[in-house]
Amino acid sequence: MKRGQKLQKALEKQEESQIADLGLRYDLTLPLSRYYAHNRANLPVPFKVIQMDRVYRAERPQKGRLREFMQCDIDILGSSSPDCEIELIHTTAKALLAIGLSHFKVKINDRRILKEILLSTGFQKEELDSVCISFDKLDKIGPEGVKGELEEKQYDPKVIESFMKLLSGGTLSLEYAAKIIKDSSYIESLRHIIEVSEKLAAGRYEIVFDMTLVRGQGYYTGTVFEIESLDFGSSIAGGGRYDNLIGKFMKESVPAVGFSIGFERIFSILRGKEVPDKRKKIAVLYKEDEILQAIEKAEEFRSTYDAALFVQPKKMGKFLNRLEEQDFDGFFVLGRDDSIRFFGQKE
Secondary structure (H helix, E strand, C coil): CCCHHHHHHHHHCCCHHHCCCCCCCCCCHHHHHHHHHHHHHHCCCCEEEEEEEEEECCCCCECCECCEEEEEEEEEECCCCCHHHHHHHHHHHHHHHHCCCCCEEEEEEEHHHHHHHHHHCCCCHHHHHHHHHHHCCHHHHHHHHHHHHHHHCCCCHHHHHHHHHHHHCCCCCHHHHHHHCCCHHHHHHHHHHHHHHHHHHCCCCEEEECCCCCCCCCCCCCEEEEEEECCCCEEEEEEEECCCCHHHHCCCCCCEEEEEEEHHHHHHHHCCCCCCCCCCEEEEEECHHHHHHHHHHHHHHCCCCEEEEEECCCCHHHHHHHHHHCCCCEEEECCCCCCCEECCCCC
8 A cells, every 4th residue: 555645645536546556466266367368379278277375355364264365276267068167066075085074065056046036036136246245144144134234225125025035935945946047057057067066976075055155256157166164164165157257358258167275274174183194294303413314314214204304402302392293293313213203102
């Protein structure tokens, strides 16, 4: 943000675009869309990409929600096939299973289906985006909280009542949606994604249609999905189809869909858990004139373990406690030990 006279001048003239020179990256999807638009001629079709980097949000810091965090994305650009959603859901679920997370379910919805259902309750087309913003808070503020927000926005009380009756009626199934939706292709596409994903899940996790799933990003145009950790109590991954976003940087629309894992949320769940196939980490302790032998010994261990070198301290007890706190599994003292001594192992 600008400072001094430049900031004051921008505020006085109400020139929002002049208040700051730089902004922090909000997510990885928008930069990816810009990159694709500028390099499309040299990229394969469809373009499948994995990217991980830091992003920033103006959030109120709390459990699993930070202002600076690591985003891990997989995207498929250039294909409108629902097979892309299936591949992304399967790949993301496999990644979670591989690191020892199994207590989760995948929730799926379609923005187009949701909007048609909202229209059926009486909301106007131009009101839908604002309604969705309130509806997206359902799991945080509950039905009464959503109702309160809609009333604050001064929507027709009869329409709000019709909407609340829908929420409380227990009719939010795909079968119910099929009776409302004019374009059956939306329903058929979603059914295809759910059916194939269920077969790939093979009972290891649940796949459910959830009409209350909105996803906060305004650029989603079709399918949206989230993975809810039943241990964490909230979403640990989410994404959807953003077919119009790339078109903002070029003259034609390009279909695209992506899935993102929240690294910090995954980390908070895994803390204290043993990661499958994780190599044990050991410390090789040596005297200062034994560096050659220490490196050679560490190289022997590295075929089986992750090994780190440390000069042997004077106060061994305190040092070993620190190693254990830093997730080391054991240690080896060069010239003294015949084998690795693991923490918790009886003498």
